[in-house]
Amino acid sequence: MNAYTDASNALTPAAARAQRPELARLVHDAVRHQADTGCPQAIILSGVSGSGKTYASMVLLRRLFDVAGGGPETDAFKHLAAAFTVLRSLGAAGTLANSHSSRIGHFIEVQVTDGALYRTKIHCYFLDQTRVVRPPPGERNYHIFYQMLAGLAPDERLQLHLDGYTAQDLRYDVRPPPRRLAATSPPPPRHLIAAYIVRGAAGPAHAACARDAHALALYCRTVATIVRRANSLKRLGSTLGTLSSDSNDSVRDQDAASRRASTAGGRSRAGAQGMAALNDAVRHATDGFVGILDMFGFEDAAPSRLEHLCANLCAETMQHFYNTHVFKSSAESCREEGVAGALEVEYVDNVPCIDLVSSLRAGLLAALDAECAARGSPEHYVARIRTAHRGHPRLGEARPPHARRFAVRHYAGEVVYDAAEFLDANRDCVPDALLAAFDSRCCEFGFATHLFGAELKALAASGGATGALFRASPTALAPAGPAAPAAPASTLTQDFHTRLDNLLRTLVHARPHFVRCLRANAAETPMLFERAVVANQVRALQILETVQLMANGYPHRMRFRAFGARYRALWRRGERCAAGGAAGGAVEREAGAACARVLRAVAAAAAPPAPSSPAAVRWALGKRHVFLSEGMRQVLERMRRARRQAAAECIQAAWRRHRARAPRTAAPAPPQRPRPAPITGTPPPDPPGLPDPPDPPDKCDATLVKRTCSLFGLDLERPPPLPPSRAYTVSNGVKLGYPQQRVLAADWADESGALRLRAGDTVLALGAARRGHVAVQVLGRTVPVPHSVLAPPRALRPRAPPAAPPAPPVAPPAPHALT
Numbered sequence: 001m002n003a004y005t006d007a008s009n010a011l012t013p014a015a016a017r018a019q020r021p022e023l024a025r026l027v028h029d030a031v032r033h034q035a036d037t038g039c040p041q042a043i044i045l046s047g048v049s050g051s052g053k054t055y056a057s058m059v060l061l062r063r064l065f066d067v068a069g070g071g072p073e074t075d076a077f078k079h080l081a082a083a084f085t086v087l088r089s090l091g092a093a094g095t096l097a098n099s100h101s102s103r104i105g106h107f108i109e110v111q112v113t114d115g116a117l118y119r120t121k122i123h124c125y126f127l128d129q130t131r132v133v134r135p136p137p138g139e140r141n142y143h144i145f146y147q148m149l150a151g152l153a154p155d156e157r158l159q160l161h162l163d164g165y166t167a168q169d170l171r172y173d174v175r176p177p178p179r180r181l182a183a184t185s186p187p188p189p190r191h192l193i194a195a196y197i198v199r200g201a202a203g204p205a206h207a208a209c210a211r212d213a214h215a216l217a218l219y220c221r222t223v224a225t226i227v228r229r230a231n232s233l234k235r236l237g238s239t240l241g242t243l244s245s246d247s248n249d250s251v252r253d254q255d256a257a258s259r260r261a262s263t264a265g266g267r268s269r270a271g272a273q274g275m276a277a278l279n280d281a282v283r284h285a286t287d288g289f290v291g292i293l294d295m296f297g298f299e300d301a302a303p304s305r306l307e308h309l310c311a312n313l314c315a316e317t318m319q320h321f322y323n324t325h326v327f328k329s330s331a332e333s334c335r336e337e338g339v340a341g342a343l344e345v346e347y348v349d350n351v352p353c354i355d356l357v358s359s360l361r362a363g364l365l366a367a368l369d370a371e372c373a374a375r376g377s378p379e380h381y382v383a384r385i386r387t388a389h390r391g392h393p394r395l396g397e398a399r400p401p402h403a404r405r406f407a408v409r410h411y412a413g414e415v416v417y418d419a420a421e422f423l424d425a426n427r428d429c430v431p432d433a434l435l436a437a438f439d440s441r442c443c444e445f446g447f448a449t450h451l452f453g454a455e456l457k458a459l460a461a462s463g464g465a466t467g468a469l470f471r472a473s474p475t476a477l478a479p480a481g482p483a484a485p486a487a488p489a490s491t492l493t494q495d496f497h498t499r500l501d502n503l504l505r506t507l508v509h510a511r512p513h514f515v516r517c518l519r520a521n522a523a524e525t526p527m528l529f530e531r532a533v534v535a536n537q538v539r540a541l542q543i544l545e546t547v548q549l550m551a552n553g554y555p556h557r558m559r560f561r562a563f564g565a566r567y568r569a570l571w572r573r574g575e576r577c578a579a580g581g582a583a584g585g586a587v588e589r590e591a592g593a594a595c596a597r598v599l600r601a602v603a604a605a606a607a608p609p610a611p612s613s614p615a616a617v618r619w620a621l622g623k624r625h626v627f628l629s630e631g632m633r634q635v636l637e638r639m640r641r642a643r644r645q646a647a648a649e650c651i652q653a654a655w656r657r658h659r660a661r662a663p664r665t666a667a668p669a670p671p672q673r674p675r676p677a678p679i680t681g682t683p684p685p686d687p688p689g690l691p692d693p694p695d696p697p698d699k700c701d702a703t704l705v706k707r708t709c710s711l712f713g714l715d716l717e718r719p720p721p722l723p724p725s726r727a728y729t730v731s732n733g734v735k736l737g738y739p740q741q742r743v744l745a746a747d748w749a750d751e752s753g754a755l756r757l758r759a760g761d762t763v764l765a766l767g768a769a770r771r772g773h774v775a776v777q778v779l780g781r782t783v784p785v786p787h788s789v790l791a792p793p794r795a796l797r798p799r800a801p802p803a804a805p806p807a808p809p810v811a812p813p814a815p816h817a818l819t
């Protein structure tokens, strides 16, 4: 985490070579576990902003493709890497903490079946949209703006009205000085005139608000649309399926969005629906995934805004998920199963803080919704929460006290929030009159019309603007009714909360793997380790408590059956593996006793897991589970590896011995597959002088071939083997064996002209020759004659009417003239 470069570089080969072995092991473990059990796996990255979550997530993704996706040369990987490059431009910005901070959280869902990747979905969580119009002091806008200014060709700049501008001139790329937008404000620059059409007699402050709402709505809708478009591309030529997703839908509500996106694309409707149905069928047949979660890191910008409160709520939620999974559930299951002497680690529970922020009854976010509904003010909002949560241990005062500010004591430190923009940001509204400007009847910019399609439809149904408000960001609750509603059905924080809930619902069904990222210093300086900075993070992430649990507690538990399946190699010969399961009582007890015998033997034989490891080698038996210390898990794994290695070596040694002895003892050759018996009259190989006739031209449609291969998972480079040639032909259910008498339908001569046959000549066909040819015996020679010059075999001709005289006996082959 020292060479501070952009995180998307982690997808490059150089970064892949430098990747951490522990991340590689983690991916192997997740893929193996997914393949063994079918259970979804979630790799959850956490840490403060700038600690390397995004970097690690890219390394993990690359590794996942190496292990299960065919490597980085596949179309799917290239497509994904390209999508992430675009996403980084649109969603990363320079903050005080991190000059490439991801302002969009990601959950990358890599769907895997039988250990092979078949589809990737990116779920995006975009919060920090106010940055587009008001970057916080000292911070920067999204990378895309600077990249455009630095990289556009002169004619492109002209087209976008950006000619002559630099990053310093653009209003949205630098923090405007306060009150710059008053009446005395200078005329809007060209790029703003090009983008906005603001009519009416509103004051300048009003007009500036409208302009900002417009810009914000355009940006976040554009991001969502680009993400959806990039994710919905189907890679027909690829062996690795598709990428699909929507930036704002919940994790498990993606298919409809994916279908919407596909039908919006250039494909025919039927084709897209067919492909969506096929994808759905595959998905339902194989619902396993390996997910990589890179959400917002904890941030303490001073002062913080509503977006920071949401990001910190997300970090708190992930910390709570960790606490529950690692500390709480292991202690509870030990208690439930009567395991005596289990260590209960004391950890800091952050539920009070999550309650303070997100409780539906009186949490900070619920109070904000109430304040928005009552058209209140920031000061009134802060007074309201102070009254509601007086004395709450997690709610504090800003220092010095301020009417619009309050502090929250998060798990990773205290953060002071300024509520000045809370209400506007939460409403996230844009007036209908502004959106009416994008109506296709008056707007020539079709893309903008497309971005607000649902809203414009509602406006058309209401007969035009009525003073209603729409959400600026795309939302699952877009106006669906016939007319525009007076106010949006949800707020920014409600949407975020819903999506966070959906994400958690997905995570609780998965097996989690936690990656805790630590930032080495606060200044993005390479090779600098700041003790205090790291110690704070170690404390906040409860890493010491985790180590304590790993060293002395029982952090791992396995059902008896799962233990038996995994450590089958350690069972004594003749002893049955633990069965456990539904049979209950006696069977479960017997399975537990079998596990205990193995564990006792292992513990007696075991050396410490590693010379310097403090982890104790302990185990305990519960009612349904085996409880293991980290040390015992390591010992079991090491012994299992050793047994399997020894077994593999034993097999190899036996085989080598067998191979080495084979010539001396003249052992019988290994049985080979019997060759098919030669067919009577099989033509000998062609004489050396006989030239090959040219192959008929390939009449296949290349696109059709590609699609078929993609649909059936065939490899384009290696066609499936041809079926073995048959010793007969079949027609109308009649089998005609070779040799056959055939009559020539047309004159034919071989390439040299030495051999000539005439129409009506009868020849003896011996069997199939090269493509499109039949091997024919002529004057003691066998020559390939094209099918096309031979009349169909007799049995294939139309049947003669019953009254017709019987066919004359087949004449002997006619003499052939050799010239």
Ligand SMILES: Nc1ncnc2c1ncn2[C@@H]1O[C@H](COP(=O)(O)OP(=O)(O)OP(=O)(O)O)[C@@H](O)[C@H]1O
Pocket: 001, 002, 003, 004, 005, 006, 007, 047, 048, 049, 050, 051, 052, 053, 054, 055, 056, 098, 100, 101, 102, 103, 295, 296, 297, 517
């Ligand atoms: N192992 C590493 N090797 C090289 N560079 C790294 C490594 N880890 C992180 N970095 C660099 O450190 C910087 C911060 O990393 P990154 O953006 O991944 O942090 P983050 O935790 O995702 O931050 P945020 O939450 O703000 O998005 C980036 O510029 C990244 O390229």
